[in-house]
Amino acid sequence: MPIAKPIEYADASAEVRAVYDDIMKTRGSDWVNNFWKYLAHDPKTLRRTWESVKEVMAPGALDPLVKEMIYVAVSVTNNCEYCIHSHTAGARAKGMTDAMLGELLAVVGMANETNRLANGWQVPVDDAFKVK
Amino acid sequence: MPIAKPIEYADASAEVRAVYDDIMKTRGSDWVNNFWKYLAHDPKTLRRTWESVKEVMAPGALDPLVKEMIYVAVSVTNNCEYCIHSHTAGARAKGMTDAMLGELLAVVGMANETNRLANGWQVPVDDAFKVK
Amino acid sequence: MPIAKPIEYADASAEVRAVYDDIMKTRGSDWVNNFWKYLAHDPKTLRRTWESVKEVMAPGALDPLVKEMIYVAVSVTNNCEYCIHSHTAGARAKGMTDAMLGELLAVVGMANETNRLANGWQVPVDDAFKVK
Amino acid sequence: MPIAKPIEYADASAEVRAVYDDIMKTRGSDWVNNFWKYLAHDPKTLRRTWESVKEVMAPGALDPLVKEMIYVAVSVTNNCEYCIHSHTAGARAKGMTDAMLGELLAVVGMANETNRLANGWQVPVDDAFKVK
Amino acid sequence: MPIAKPIEYADASAEVRAVYDDIMKTRGSDWVNNFWKYLAHDPKTLRRTWESVKEVMAPGALDPLVKEMIYVAVSVTNNCEYCIHSHTAGARAKGMTDAMLGELLAVVGMANETNRLANGWQVPVDDAFKVK
Amino acid sequence: MPIAKPIEYADASAEVRAVYDDIMKTRGSDWVNNFWKYLAHDPKTLRRTWESVKEVMAPGALDPLVKEMIYVAVSVTNNCEYCIHSHTAGARAKGMTDAMLGELLAVVGMANETNRLANGWQVPVDDAFKVK
Numbered sequence: 063m064p065i066a067k068p069i070e071y072a073d074a075s076a077e078v079r080a081v082y083d084d085i086m087k088t089r090g091s092d093w094v095n096n097f098w099k100y101l102a103h104d105p106k107t108l109r110r111t112w113e114s115v116k117e118v119m120a121p122g123a124l125d126p127l128v129k130e131m132i133y134v135a136v137s138v139t140n141n142c143e144y145c146i147h148s149h150t151a152g153a154r155a156k157g158m159t160d161a162m163l164g165e166l167l168a169v170v171g172m173a174n175e176t177n178r179l180a181n182g183w184q185v186p187v188d189d190a191f192k193v194k
Numbered sequence: 195m196p197i198a199k200p201i202e203y204a205d206a207s208a209e210v211r212a213v214y215d216d217i218m219k220t221r222g223s224d225w226v227n228n229f230w231k232y233l234a235h236d237p238k239t240l241r242r243t244w245e246s247v248k249e250v251m252a253p254g255a256l257d258p259l260v261k262e263m264i265y266v267a268v269s270v271t272n273n274c275e276y277c278i279h280s281h282t283a284g285a286r287a288k289g290m291t292d293a294m295l296g297e298l299l300a301v302v303g304m305a306n307e308t309n310r311l312a313n314g315w316q317v318p319v320d321d322a323f324k325v326k
Numbered sequence: 327m328p329i330a331k332p333i334e335y336a337d338a339s340a341e342v343r344a345v346y347d348d349i350m351k352t353r354g355s356d357w358v359n360n361f362w363k364y365l366a367h368d369p370k371t372l373r374r375t376w377e378s379v380k381e382v383m384a385p386g387a388l389d390p391l392v393k394e395m396i397y398v399a400v401s402v403t404n405n406c407e408y409c410i411h412s413h414t415a416g417a418r419a420k421g422m423t424d425a426m427l428g429e430l431l432a433v434v435g436m437a438n439e440t441n442r443l444a445n446g447w448q449v450p451v452d453d454a455f456k457v458k
Numbered sequence: 459m460p461i462a463k464p465i466e467y468a469d470a471s472a473e474v475r476a477v478y479d480d481i482m483k484t485r486g487s488d489w490v491n492n493f494w495k496y497l498a499h500d501p502k503t504l505r506r507t508w509e510s511v512k513e514v515m516a517p518g519a520l521d522p523l524v525k526e527m528i529y530v531a532v533s534v535t536n537n538c539e540y541c542i543h544s545h546t547a548g549a550r551a552k553g554m555t556d557a558m559l560g561e562l563l564a565v566v567g568m569a570n571e572t573n574r575l576a577n578g579w580q581v582p583v584d585d586a587f588k589v590k
Numbered sequence: 591m592p593i594a595k596p597i598e599y600a601d602a603s604a605e606v607r608a609v610y611d612d613i614m615k616t617r618g619s620d621w622v623n624n625f626w627k628y629l630a631h632d633p634k635t636l637r638r639t640w641e642s643v644k645e646v647m648a649p650g651a652l653d654p655l656v657k658e659m660i661y662v663a664v665s666v667t668n669n670c671e672y673c674i675h676s677h678t679a680g681a682r683a684k685g686m687t688d689a690m691l692g693e694l695l696a697v698v699g700m701a702n703e704t705n706r707l708a709n710g711w712q713v714p715v716d717d718a719f720k721v722k
Numbered sequence: 723m724p725i726a727k728p729i730e731y732a733d734a735s736a737e738v739r740a741v742y743d744d745i746m747k748t749r750g751s752d753w754v755n756n757f758w759k760y761l762a763h764d765p766k767t768l769r770r771t772w773e774s775v776k777e778v779m780a781p782g783a784l785d786p787l788v789k790e791m792i793y794v795a796v797s798v799t800n801n802c803e804y805c806i807h808s809h810t811a812g813a814r815a816k817g818m819t820d821a822m823l824g825e826l827l828a829v830v831g832m833a834n835e836t837n838r839l840a841n842g843w844q845v846p847v848d849d850a851f852k853v854k
């Protein structure tokens with residue numbers, strides 16, 4: 063359960079509404095998801111986080127679907143329930159199929175396992191992997 | 195520093211050599227990286243982990259480069275130094291450019307930030323994200 | 327959902343009641359929060375944890391409000407729902423305002439992000455930061 | 459060991475130098491620490507991260523020393539060696555004494571312990587802590 | 591809340607049913623727990639994970655109860671609610687008493703605390719602990 | 723590298739020496755490992771942590787070897803290099819064989835994998851696992 067109440071559009075300051083408006087416009091959507099309604103308690107963080115997410119998730123050297131799947135991988139590793147839901151929804155909207163989701167989670171599981179095997183044995187980095 | 199010594203090919207049992215041989219054959223390589231030389235202390239885990247990694251990382255609904263980048267994302271989130279080195283090397287070998295690496299790490303950083311913002315406020319999952 | 331039932335005062339042993347009594351007396355309160363009612367299944371851990379928390383959170387070189395905010399920062403990073411609730415309540419009771427909470431979470435988010443950027447690149451520690 | 463080489467001022471693009479210059483000017487310093495020299499491989503992330511850190515760490519409802527100590531608390535919980543070094547140095551520069559550092563780490567340790575005790579028993583949040 | 595629906599026996603493919611059947615037969619049970627019903631969305635991962643868990647958790651140099659308690663320790667550290675419930679149930683079925691559970695959680699808590707104290711001070715490994 | 727210098731016996735206060743003496747006496751050893759020499763910067767935390775570890779790790783419902791292996795499992799999951807070394811040494815001293823270590827790490831790896839598979843699908847807890 064949340065530690066505050068969400069700030070709805072009707073109750074938001076002009077500063078907060080401007081971010082909400084940009085979120086809806088950018089997404090071609092008529093609603094704002096809960097994440098932003100809680101960040102709105104700290105308008106600077108709301109604005110900075112939205113601008114940062116927009117920049118980071120924009121098409122670039124990686125396509126937006128790959129970025130969303132990386133987001134899911136991190137969120138699963140950290141067990142962020144909200145982020146798992148919002149970013150699997152985002153990835154599905156960008157074309158992730160059920161088969162892709164299944165493989166994504168399989169890789170996340172395997173990486174978490176071998177991370178601990180490598181850390182458990184404290185395996186030293188091979189010379190071949192070192193930056194010359 | 196490691197908690198054991200690596201098991202080199204010359205000192206390995208037939209069971210362990212069989213896995214080393216398959217690793218080299220599968221990769222078209224003439225060496226085995228350290229990770230497997232430590233797992234070799236537990237031959238069952240060596241074999242099972244190698245078979246699992248082969249299956250999970252094979253081409254499927256996701257291409258192998260995307261899988262390697264997801265592996266890097268998890269390894270960075272967990273701070274597994276060995277895995278960061280081995281899987282960024284793996285991803286580079288499959289075509290990851292410097293620009294792609296930069297964006298990958300940017301997404302990983304951003305996801306780790308917003309995971310904590312969502313968890314900090316304990317943001318409830320929107321109805322729109324719930325499975326019907 | 328919990329993995330056991332809470333141990334209420336009426337059902338507690340003398341050993342457990344003594345800790346509950348000290349919790350209420352120390353806080354000038356007439357109730358004990360759930361955390362201790364579950365630890366009570368292991369009376370030694372109940373007593374040791376309560377004595378430790380009392381010692382660690384007492385005024386010292388850091389004031390109690392700063393200590394509570396550090397507690398929140400760790401709890402958010404680890405995603406401990408119970409601890410996020412109990413320690414934001416504790417911090418509010420000691421004077422944390424909404425603006426302070428917003429900045430606290432912003433720092434926690436940013437630190438989680440840059441922790442992964444530093445670990446991702448495996449940035450070496452500058453000589454200037456090393457202990458002489 | 460790092461997965462890339464640092465980008466020194468002499469080799470940096472105008473875009474990167476502009477950030478380096480602002481870092482030095484803002485801090486009244488004549489050098490840039492390694493963190494930024496690796497982020498420089500991704501100039502957008504370099505600029506965004508620097509602007510974000512400046513905004514988040516500025517004096518506000520929380521004073522900069524408290525913010526630095528929160529940064530240390532998160533970095534210790536995540537075991538980011540680089541960040542532990544850079545932010546304990548930052549906190550010392552802002553007035554953190556040895557006694558304050560000792561208490562900070564004691565709180566971080568205790569919070570990590572009780573986070574697991576609460577999660578282990580899956581302790582339910584008390585009604586008294588719920589937002590009305 | 592889950593991100594997909596469980597796949598019940600009646601709706602499962604022959605491949606998935608074969609795993610469900612083996613789970614029930616191996617356990618001498620007439621039902622399959624939810625974990626497998628979600629993995630079933632990715633039949634390869636279902637099969638591989640079941641085969642791996644069977645191999646890893648079988649009696650060996652460690653007895654199955656100790657293995658279950660180690661599983662609980664990891665699940666508590668990572669805060670996996672599902673795994674905490676399923677593996678404390680598994681450990682109880684293999685003989686874990688309430689007193690053993692209490693001590694197990696106490697060790698998990700203490701280890702999480704001292705892990706951060708060691709990482710916080712960045713304590714160097716003693717020569718006596720190094721592999722010769 | 724550490725963020726402070728260790729406090730050697732010759733330079734320690736009477737309060738710190740008393741703890742060092744008890745560590746050596748309890749263990750029948752003539753030296754103190756580094757962990758305590760860094761905690762000594764905060765004598766209260768040194769004393770409290772030592773007393774707590776003694777109590778938690780004492781024989782009880784679980785035997786000391788099982789407790790050491792649980793300590794290793796947590797330390798590997800959190801990647802605490804120091805703790806991995808000190809507690810695998812401790813477990814070996816109490817009888818952990820190479821085969822037991824191999825199985826311990828295999829369970830830790832598997833648990834970290836299935837924790838993420840369960841969290842990734844957000845698998846709901848079965849009714850059968852709920853406390854009545």
